[in-house]
Every structure is written in C-alpha cells, then in structure tokens.
Amino acid sequence: MQNENATIYDIASDAGVSIATVSRVLRGETNVSPATREKVQAAIDRHNYRPSSIARGMISKTTHSLGIVLPKLLNPHYAMIFSGAYEEARKMGYSMSLFPWSSIDTRAYDPATMLVERRLDGVIVCVEYLSPDHDGQVLAALRELKRFMPVVLIGCVPPWYDFPAVSNNDAAMMRQIVAYLVSLGHEKIAFIGGVQEDKDPLRRDEGYMEGLRGARLPYTGSYRVYGKGTAEAGETALGNMLDGLKPEYWPTAVIALNDLVAMGCQAAARKRGLDMPGQLSIVGCDDLFCAPYLCPPLTSINTHQQRTGARAVQLLISGEDKKETVEWELIERGSCARVIRDQ
Amino acid sequence: MQNENATIYDIASDAGVSIATVSRVLRGETNVSPATREKVQAAIDRHNYRPSSIARGMISKTTHSLGIVLPKLLNPHYAMIFSGAYEEARKMGYSMSLFPWSSIDTRAYDPATMLVERRLDGVIVCVEYLSPDHDGQVLAALRELKRFMPVVLIGCVPPWYDFPAVSNNDAAMMRQIVAYLVSLGHEKIAFIGGVQEDKDPLRRDEGYMEGLRGARLPYTGSYRVYGKGTAEAGETALGNMLDGLKPEYWPTAVIALNDLVAMGCQAAARKRGLDMPGQLSIVGCDDLFCAPYLCPPLTSINTHQQRTGARAVQLLISGEDKKETVEWELIERGSCARVIRDQ
DNA sequence: CTGAAAGCGCTTACAG
DNA sequence: CTGAAAGCGCTTACAG
Numbered sequence: 062m063q064n065e066n067a068t069i070y071d072i073a074s075d076a077g078v079s080i081a082t083v084s085r086v087l088r089g090e091t092n093v094s095p096a097t098r099e100k101v102q103a104a105i106d107r108h109n110y111r112p113s114s115i116a117r118g119m120i121s122k123t124t125h126s127l128g129i130v131l132p133k134l135l136n137p138h139y140a141m142i143f144s145g146a147y148e149e150a151r152k153m154g155y156s157m158s159l160f161p162w163s164s165i166d167t168r169a170y171d172p173a174t175m176l177v178e179r180r181l182d183g184v185i186v187c188v189e190y191l192s193p194d195h196d197g198q199v200l201a202a203l204r205e206l207k208r209f210m211p212v213v214l215i216g217c218v219p220p221w222y223d224f225p226a227v228s229n230n231d232a233a234m235m236r237q238i239v240a241y242l243v244s245l246g247h248e249k250i251a252f253i254g255g256v257q258e259d260k261d262p263l264r265r266d267e268g269y270m271e272g273l274r275g276a277r278l279p280y281t282g283s284y285r286v287y288g289k290g291t292a293e294a295g296e297t298a299l300g301n302m303l304d305g306l307k308p309e310y311w312p313t314a315v316i317a318l319n320d321l322v323a324m325g326c327q328a329a330a331r332k333r334g335l336d337m338p339g340q341l342s343i344v345g346c347d348d349l350f351c352a353p354y355l356c357p358p359l360t361s362i363n364t365h366q367q368r369t370g371a372r373a374v375q376l377l378i379s380g381e382d383k384k385e386t387v388e389w390e391l392i393e394r395g396s397c398a399r400v401i402r403d404q
Numbered sequence: 405m406q407n408e409n410a411t412i413y414d415i416a417s418d419a420g421v422s423i424a425t426v427s428r429v430l431r432g433e434t435n436v437s438p439a440t441r442e443k444v445q446a447a448i449d450r451h452n453y454r455p456s457s458i459a460r461g462m463i464s465k466t467t468h469s470l471g472i473v474l475p476k477l478l479n480p481h482y483a484m485i486f487s488g489a490y491e492e493a494r495k496m497g498y499s500m501s502l503f504p505w506s507s508i509d510t511r512a513y514d515p516a517t518m519l520v521e522r523r524l525d526g527v528i529v530c531v532e533y534l535s536p537d538h539d540g541q542v543l544a545a546l547r548e549l550k551r552f553m554p555v556v557l558i559g560c561v562p563p564w565y566d567f568p569a570v571s572n573n574d575a576a577m578m579r580q581i582v583a584y585l586v587s588l589g590h591e592k593i594a595f596i597g598g599v600q601e602d603k604d605p606l607r608r609d610e611g612y613m614e615g616l617r618g619a620r621l622p623y624t625g626s627y628r629v630y631g632k633g634t635a636e637a638g639e640t641a642l643g644n645m646l647d648g649l650k651p652e653y654w655p656t657a658v659i660a661l662n663d664l665v666a667m668g669c670q671a672a673a674r675k676r677g678l679d680m681p682g683q684l685s686i687v688g689c690d691d692l693f694c695a696p697y698l699c700p701p702l703t704s705i706n707t708h709q710q711r712t713g714a715r716a717v718q719l720l721i722s723g724e725d726k727k728e729t730v731e732w733e734l735i736e737r738g739s740c741a742r743v744i745r746d747q
Numbered sequence: 748c749t750g751a752a753a754g755c756g757c758t759t760a761c762a763g
Numbered sequence: 764c765t766g767a768a769a770g771c772g773c774t775t776a777c778a779g
Contacts, residue, residue, distance in 0.1 A: 066552070068756055079766045084758060094764055109551070114521040115458050115467060116756035119771045124458065126501065126522070134490070135693070140483050147477070147502060156518060158469065158501045159490060175499060178457040179469070208452070209409070292697065324697040350478070351692075354635065354667040356699035411772055422750045427774060437748055459772035462755045 145367030232268030239272025254318025295325025488710030582615025597661025638668025
C-alpha cells in the first residue's frame with residue numbers, strides 16, 4: 062500500500078519490534094512467536110517491503126549474481142548459450158549480467174574492473190577461436206580474473222588453459238562430418254572459416270585433417286580457407302575459392318565453420334549457378350533456427366548450446382574444477398547429396 | 405601482485421593513511437598531496453585493489469545496474485533490442501541484467517521481487533502483443549514495479565499505458581506495406597500473425613485495415629489470420645489458408661507479422677509448389693540477419709531495434725517521461741513482385 | 748591536506 | 764522468544 066524503499070527500521074518501528082526480529086521473519090527463522098511474526102508480516106505487507114539484496118550482500122559476501130562474457134550476442138549461437146546459462150542461473154536463484162568480450166580482451170577501459178567491482182559470485186567466459194599470438198594475452202587476463210572470482214570457460218578451450226570448461230569435442234565433430242561426406246562419395250571437401258591453429262590438437266583444423274587422413278584423401282591447401290565466422294566472410298571465401306579454381310577442381314562439398322558461414326556459402330554458390338545439393342553439398346554448424354528454412358535446408362551440427370550454458374553455470378556454482386564435453390548431433394536436412402560420378 | 409578481496413582498510417594501513425584518504429584518491433579528488441596520492445596508488449596497485457561497488461551502492465543509493473525484461477532472447481529481434489540497450493548502458497557506465505518476461509507476467513515465483521531486491525536503477529520492459537484480457541494484469545504488475553524504480557517500455561505499448569516508452573508506429577508501418585504491395589498491383593493481400601486487438605488504434609491490425617481502405621480494397625476475413633509469431637505458426641497459418649481456398653482466391657501477397665512468420669510462409673508456399681515471388685509476394689518485419697539469405701531474399705522492415713534499445717536506456721537514465729517513436733525502413737530484397745494480370 | 752566518526756541497510760553472535 | 768550491539772566496506776560531512 063505504502064510507497065517504495067522502506068527499510069528494516071521502518072518495518073521494525075511500525076511493528077513495534079527490533080530490527081533483529083524483522084530480520085528473523087524475513088529469513089523465515091522458526092524462533093519467532095506466531096503473534097510477533099504476524100505483526101511483522103503485516104507491517105511488511107503494508108509497506109510492500111523488500112529487503113535490499115545489496116545490504117545483504119555486504120554481509121554474506123555473496124551477491125547471487127553471475128556474469129557471462131560473450132563475444133557477441135547478435136550471433137544466435139551465443140544467444141543460445143546465454144539462454145541456457147541464464148535459465149539455469151535463474152533456477153538456482155541467481156541473476157545474470159552480460160559483459161562484452163572486450164572485458165577480457167583489452168585493457169582499454171578495462172571493464173574487467175566492472176566484473177570485479179560488482180563482486181559477482183562467478184563468471185562464465187565464452188572464448189572464441191583465438192589467434193595464437195592473442196592467446197597469451199587472453200590467458201593472462203583470465204588468470205587475473207580468476208584471482209577474484211570463479212571462472213568457467215565455454216567454447217574452444219586450449220588444453221593448456223587451467224580452467225574448468227565446457228565445450229564440444231571439435232576435432233571429433235569435424236571427423237564425423239568428413240566421414241559423413243565421404244560416405245556420400247565426396248573426395249573434394251573444402252573447409253571454410255576459423256583461424257589457423259598451429260598448436261591445439263583438439264581443434265577443428267586437426268579434426269578436418271584427421272578426417273581426410275582417415276579416408277585416405279589428400280589434403281589440398283586451396284580447399285582450406287581461414288576467415289571470420291560471418292555470412293559475408295563465408296560468401297567471400299567460397300566465392301574466391303571457386304573463382305580461383307578451374308571447375309573440374311571445384312570442391313563437391315564444403316564444411317562451414319558455422320551456419321552463418323554456410324549461409325554465405327549458399328549465396329556464393331547460387332550466384333555462380335551451382336545446383337545445390339546436386340553440385341555442391343554444404344554442412345554447417347550450430348543448427349541455428351533458420352537452418353531449416355534455407356535453400357536447401359541446411360544440414361548442420363546441433364551443439365546443444367543451451368545445455369552447454371547450463372552446465373557451465375552448474376560448474377560455476379558447485380565449484381567443480383573439471384573440463385567437460387557436451388555431446389552433439391548431426392542434423393541431416395538435405396543440403397548434402399551423394400556424388401554422382403560422371404561416366 | 406597480492407591476492408583478491410583487499411578492503412579499503414588494507415590499503416589504508418598498507419599506505420599508512422586513513423581510509424578517508426584512500427577513498428579520496430579512489431574517487432580522483434584533487435585535495436590530496438601528490439606524495440600521499442602516490443603512496444596510496446602504489447598500495448592499491450600492490451593489492452590489485454578494486455573498491456566494492458556494492459558497498460558504494462549502500463551509500464550512493466545507486467547500483468549502476470539496469471534490468472531488462474524480454475519475452476525471449478532466442479528471437480534475434482529481442483537480441484537486437486538487448487544489444488542496443490546493453491551497449492548504451494555500458495557507455496554510461498551501467499551494467500545490464502536480463503530478466504524473463506514471467507517476472508512481470510506471473511505471480512508464481514514472483515521474480516519481480518528479484519528486480520526490486522536488487523535495487524536496480526531502472527528497468528526496461530519489452531511488452532509483447534498482449535491479448536486484451538491479459539492487459540489489466542500486466543498493467544497492474546508494471547505499475548507496482550514503477551513504485552520501486554523507473555520503468556521504460558519498449559514495443560507495442562497501448563496508449564493508455566502511463567509509462568515512458570519507445571516503439572515503432574506499427575499502424576503507419578502496416579499502411580506503408582499495404583501501399584507498397586498495392587503499388588505492385590496486389591489486391592489480394594493477406595496478413596498473418598499477431599493477436600486480435602480490439603481496442604488499440606495504433607496497432608497493426610488497424611494499420612492493415614486502413615491500408616486496405618486507403619486503396620479501396622475490400623477486407624476479406626479469410627485473409628486475416630491470428631497466431632503466434634513463430635516460423636511454425638506462420639507455416640501452419642498460411643498452409644491452412646491456402647488449403648482452405650480455391651486457388652483463384654489465393655492471396656497474391658502476404659504480410660507476415662515478423663521475419664520468423666515470413667520464413668514459415670515461404671516454407672508453406674514452397675511445399676505447395678508456388679513460385680515466389682511470381683505467384684506469391686511476402687513482406688516480413690524485423691529484418692533479421694538471415695533475411696538476405698532466404699529464398700527469395702526477404703523484403704522486410706528494418707525497425708532499428710538497436711536504436712530502440714539505446715533510446716530506452718537514455719530515457720531510463722535521464723528520467724524523461726515521454727513516449728517516443730523510432731523510424732523504420734522498408735528494405736526491398738526481391739520477395740515481392742509486380743502482379744501480372746492474366747488476359 | 749588529512750583523519751575520526753557516523754551512517755548506508757542489513758545479519759549475526761551474544762545476552763537475557 | 765526478543766533486543767542491543769557490532770560489523771560488512773565504503774562515503775561523507777565535520778574538525779583540525
């Protein structure tokens with residue numbers, strides 16, 4: 062009924078008790094007489110009183126709020142991770158604030174400070190594919206952060222990162238895709254997107270190479286293009302590849318870093334009059350909501366992003382220091398076709 | 405160098421000064437002697453000390469954190485709003501926490517409590533299209549929230565909501581789309597998605613009707629379908645419409661509530677062998693990132709979601725109590741064609 | 748220019 | 764079962 066921002070003193074004096082007693086009924090302690098409890102509760106209701114979680118936080122040293130650092134929210138892939146993490150946090154009574162990747166990456170405005178100053182109970186950091194020379198800098202920033210609060214990583218985490226982490230087995234994922242394409246008769250398989258990773262045996266590059274080796278296919282340098290994970294980058298990359306090769310050397314299948322890149326690849330192929338999937342099969346990754354509505358509907362890898370986010374929150378809260386792997390699933394939709402040998 | 409969670413007392417004793425002095429250099433006050441400042445700064449650096457924003461918040465009554473309530477984050481439309489709001493907040497030194505729509509909508513776990521207990525400096529609420537009978541309940545919840553903190557609304561806000569708000573002029577948007585389709589020769593124009601709104605002259609329904617009237621086209625009940633704003637809903641809705649009408653009555657153009665619905669409409673039309681845009685033109689809304697990659701590339705309305713989110717933050721922080729409108733832009737991409745009259 | 752003291756809104760022993 | 768008091772980590776007058 063009354064207005065906002067009553068304090069525990071208002072309630073106490075209104076109910077004619079001490080603030081300690083108000084605090085007791087607030088926290089549902091049992092050692093309060095029914096009569097007193099009722100009086101206090103009435104005062105609370107009357108004032109529409111809500112205890113300040115920040116005053117509580119001063120004492121309990123816990124803020125019940127977590128942070129999550131994302132490279133970009135507009136990529137639905139990260140939105141899904143966020144969504145999973147956020148829902149899990151909410152179930153456990155935590156709120157969740159978002160921070161930009163630059164919090165970790167740069168010292169400019171040093172928003173890592175924001176993370177620390179807010180005394181979060183923990184933070185999840187989604188690491189993107191890192192260029193090797195960037196690696197040390199990021200690792201140092203993460204280690205510093207870790208001195209202030211628990212940190213759990215999501216994504217493609219190098220094995221020498223000493224952090225709890227949740228990720229997919231990217232190399233195994235790539236091997237599966239290559240094997241899948243090989244089973245459809247493909248031999249000229251391109252891989253588009255991602256950074257050059259010369260150190261990490263768990264990553265996609267290595268999985269791609271292993272996949273080829275496993276199928277006794279040669280590695281062709283011109284089939285491997287590095288680049289950013291955007292649709293534009295994918296369109297440019299495949300476009301350049303096609304334009305630079307005689308048609309008889311064109312790949313019959315493309316593995317895209319993610320669905321965005323795959324979308325761009327479709328556009329590039331369409332512009333050059335390629336029939337899909339007849340002349341070009343494409344596999345994406347992340348299984349974005351629009352994958353079923355592309356032309357052709359995109360075969361992709363569902364990486365269970367929401368589960369990934371949720372697990373990260375569980376690790377964060379439980380304090381378990383381990384690296385976990387989340388399963389994935391190949392979703393066949395029709396963007397891949399069996400190769401028809403001429404003759 | 406040292407470990408985490410030093411307090412102002414640690415710094416003071418380490419530097420041999422009082423906590424008041426530490427506080428002064430922390431806040432960059434000028435009335436500190438250079439020598440003292442240097443000593444204190446050295447101690448701060450040595451401990452890697454970061455003042456607790458929550459202790460500060462106890463005094464200043466401001467937490468420098470905002471909340472935003474979104475119906476769903478997985479819809480990229482809301483992700484864009486969030487992104488714009490979030491970036492603007494960050495520029496002004498605020499962090500931003502996300503809360504689910506159920507915070508407002510239900511009394512179940514009453515997470516509106518969470519909003520209040522965290523003593524946020526303000527909250528942005530994105531309201532979805534509401535069914536009329538839902539309206540009162542939501543309005544009451546919003547009004548209660550407003551007693552505790554500033555509230556700014558985003559979205560399709562009924563004129564009788566007494567809140568500052570940022571939105572598009574939905575009716576005008578619809579009129580423009582209808583006029584655009586009419587200019588291409590369309591007379592059978594369907595409208596798919598959204599709820600039935602019998603009270604609000606600013607909303608889409610009314611704009612659609614006005615657009616038809618303006619072009620002296622009759623309103624055809626079977627061309628207007630209500631429903632949720634998902635791709636599945638769109639596919640079902642258009643599918644049912646087509647299946648229920650003789651082909652000569654099929655609409656030649658569809659206005660979809662949003663791009664998700666439009667995607668579903670494309671799927672429904674494709675399944676029935678319709679040539680697009682030859683036999684069916686489609687206009688979406690929201691201009692999602694995938695719109696250019698659909699088949700055909702989707703003509704849509706860019707509603708400037710990021711600007712919308714940013715403006716909402718500005719209103720929230722400045723405290724201006726006004727309703728604002730954000731411009732929009734029709735993006736032509738090729739999903740609409742001129743009608744070819746037979747004969 | 749610097750420090751001692753009060754206070755922000757709570758919780759937590761400690762008495763009674 | 765209830766209250767007086769100390770304390771969480773800061774900022775802010777108020778003295779000096």
